[in-house]
Amino acid sequence: MTLGPNRWGKSEVRVSKVFRGDDEDDFLDLTVQVLLQGDVAAAHTEGDNAGVVPTDTMRNTVYGLAQDHLTRDLESFADVICRHFRAKAGIDQTTVTIHENIWLRETATGFVGGQTERRMAKVARGSQESISAGIEGLVVLKTFGSAFEGFPKDEFTILPETSDRVLATSVTATWDYATRPSDTSATWSLVRRVLVDRFFEEWSASVQHQGYLMGEGVLEAVPEISEISFRLPNQHHLPFDLTRFGMDWEGTVFQPVSEPYGDIYLTVTR
Amino acid sequence: MTLGPNRWGKSEVRVSKVFRGDDEDDFLDLTVQVLLQGDVAAAHTEGDNAGVVPTDTMRNTVYGLAQDHLTRDLESFADVICRHFRAKAGIDQTTVTIHENIWLRETATGFVGGQTERRMAKVARGSQESISAGIEGLVVLKTFGSAFEGFPKDEFTILPETSDRVLATSVTATWDYATRPSDTSATWSLVRRVLVDRFFEEWSASVQHQGYLMGEGVLEAVPEISEISFRLPNQHHLPFDLTRFGMDWEGTVFQPVSEPYGDIYLTVTR
């Protein structure tokens, strides 16, 4: 038997970067794939790994190169990664594909994600009667104005305290109308506006704190609403430890992590 | 053994509606769930269906009531559905939940979907060298300016010809740069602009025709691009046949269908 075409690489490397500015921050959220081809026939047929760059190294390289080389010019960053691996012995071909998950600027340090956002309406008639509304998939992220400190520690605690972090969540909020507003669509838009503003404008000490401030704002703005409930999954962007590669960590390169995630539920009432 | 709490209904009923106006159309895209509770113990314990409103009937009812009662006031439409079923013998409780998939107006009859849109960049170095870019998940819909007529017929053809239809697709486009543009981000934004404009501004006789016009526009606008390839899955919004219920079909109520879908691939070169 003969080895035919082959390649190997790392897929779904998620990397985010904050560009700190004087007046405003910028933010990039990428998913990167690195694929290599080269002189690795012996790896397949004889189990000789001398030429097999580990895919874990590819992952690390993406983060390591991101600190100095990642800008909005994604093609240039892809080229930097290609040339890095192309320079290695036995590597004939490198292909780097980057997908940018788009975030729209809302404030100087606040962004709304391009995810699927949906309006919800719910009516019950019969022995139980209610009119509720909601929003799902409102994805928001801020590069400033969030901390998490002063929490209890035990033998399993390794999380460092932080006075400044990237905070992101996909807001699911549901609220009950004590009395029906005259224009439910306008009211929904107003609630959305308050949720977004409170997320970006209010400093928070935790997701719980942020959620309470958002709920408080909605109840203040819309008298017909009796209570509002939130589910706020924490979309973690973790600092990626570049010091393992002999680099300084400059506070700009993060690893978005899908699972596990902090999962916060709360209700605010009058 | 005893029957405890129970309810039944129809989930994921997808309905869209076009509101024809003098100057512009409006468009709503909903997913509806209907749940009923009532006197159906005998259905569970004895197989007596006398009280079991079929979930297929619930689905039909959503479409039937949508023609006269669906507006942007989703809570009112949910209420109409609730009261319709509440009035039936043996139904004690009805709950209707509606999710609106949000579309943003782009032109008088054109809308961009709130789905996840991603920028793509791809670089290859080695024995093969290339710089490519792309867009994925650009969801566009128009309520005017699309037809499909004059196609061949055989024994399996039942599709009627139409000179006016709702056309929607999720654009995936990938293009190759013969020479690298000086600003790849600005070029990407320009390509996106041309794709959107050509979709909304150009009348088309088919998805193939629409795609060619889009590709032609991109090649005209960006001299560095040598060719552009598309995948254009047809996101069908099928007229829902209300005449089966003794109603007229007024050309406003549609059924969005996820599967199967028309799947169109084409490349435009210089």
Next chain:
Amino acid sequence: MTLGPNRWGKSEVRVSKVFRGDDEDDFLDLTVQVLLQGDVAAAHTEGDNAGVVPTDTMRNTVYGLAQDHLTRDLESFADVICRHFRAKAGIDQTTVTIHENIWLRETATGFVGGQTERRMAKVARGSQESISAGIEGLVVLKTFGSAFEGFPKDEFTILPETSDRVLATSVTATWDYATRPSDTSATWSLVRRVLVDRFFEEWSASVQHQGYLMGEGVLEAVPEISEISFRLPNQHHLPFDLTRFGMDWEGTVFQPVSEPYGDIYLTVTR
């Protein structure tokens, strides 16, 4: 500008077929894609659809040919579809890809789907205390032993009564332990066994009826369980109307439909 490579087709055509036997039935569940290439340049550049076989016709053709030609030899069925379209004027190339969703035989007319099945365990401690267990994603289908008749009709009812249908669901069941069984894993396996047996062995007049019989069986078999709750989404396999093509419908070709779906919830207690 010039048209480059292009093709068009229908993706995600879902078709299922029951093979009636003397001793047992067989069952196939497929997802088919048809892609054509041919002389359709004018469709792209001039909007002339004379050569554009509609993708809706491709869908219909898959169902139409399935009645006489679909067996477990998927490659032969793919070949039949290829040759059907290849024989048409202007079609140069046809490619048919079929994916079989695997079902494992459980009884003469019962099958378990190859979907992700998960065991669930849930414990609460504090002001509320409970031990619960459950199963999710238990996908079951039977080609015999299910009916739906005698339901109420109104102006929106078009569903025909049926004394014999394909019934499929993805069982989610959760049960509470009044007292903890000595071996929770063995108890879980026993509950799964009873659920499967009751689904396949008991004739049902509705999903509600089937669910009640399943719950009753579990409560009879496991004294530690105080109550069991179900969510039973109906995975519809709808008869595909071949009479529109001048064919008889022989009761073998069905269209699996993902959305919308009947959604049944019930609890059985002691």
Next chain:
Amino acid sequence: MTLGPNRWGKSEVRVSKVFRGDDEDDFLDLTVQVLLQGDVAAAHTEGDNAGVVPTDTMRNTVYGLAQDHLTRDLESFADVICRHFRAKAGIDQTTVTIHENIWLRETATGFVGGQTERRMAKVARGSQESISAGIEGLVVLKTFGSAFEGFPKDEFTILPETSDRVLATSVTATWDYATRPSDTSATWSLVRRVLVDRFFEEWSASVQHQGYLMGEGVLEAVPEISEISFRLPNQHHLPFDLTRFGMDWEGTVFQPVSEPYGDIYLTVTR
């Protein structure tokens, strides 16, 4: 405004465990959710985190407790986690939910995942003619018989060499028939059998090595097949570092990681 019901926790904590035995290994693959309720009103209203157990600590606790307390009795493990958190100051209620992703034993150290496995058939007719077949979603895992050593190192390499690891992948394989076998279904079953056997029986030095051995086996077993291509995404189960908590790591507790993943492509020909 007043704080209503609230809780917080960690969702989608993925943990796997190998139970080493004399004759055979056992393997568990879980997804855990921990939710707490307690005296944290001040966290919401004043940003005081004194009572807010970090969700990162909850994650770590699941792994830390898994080494000594996780068995197939999932309810007992859930109970251990509940009691651990219930003992902390200010925690009134704990709820732990575990989902087990089911693996079926195939050999003493080999398991097949309960994921959706699909058979594929593909036929092309016209200017290009071919008959191909394939399998997708064949998920296999072994707790013995896989290494990864002797790979090149650079400044970004932190992966340790290992002579013994958990290896898992979701096999996608596609093969071309030079001549059509008389029974394509029997041939497909034979190929599947060879793929499974070669994965479990052959020791491998890498995914590439494993894939080559699998392809070699298929070509030896089925003379009609001219070549076979694989995509083998590495479903990583990473050793979870318990030494950070002052514990020994006993080689049993792993963290399954969905992204990023090693992505291996190869073709074996005659």
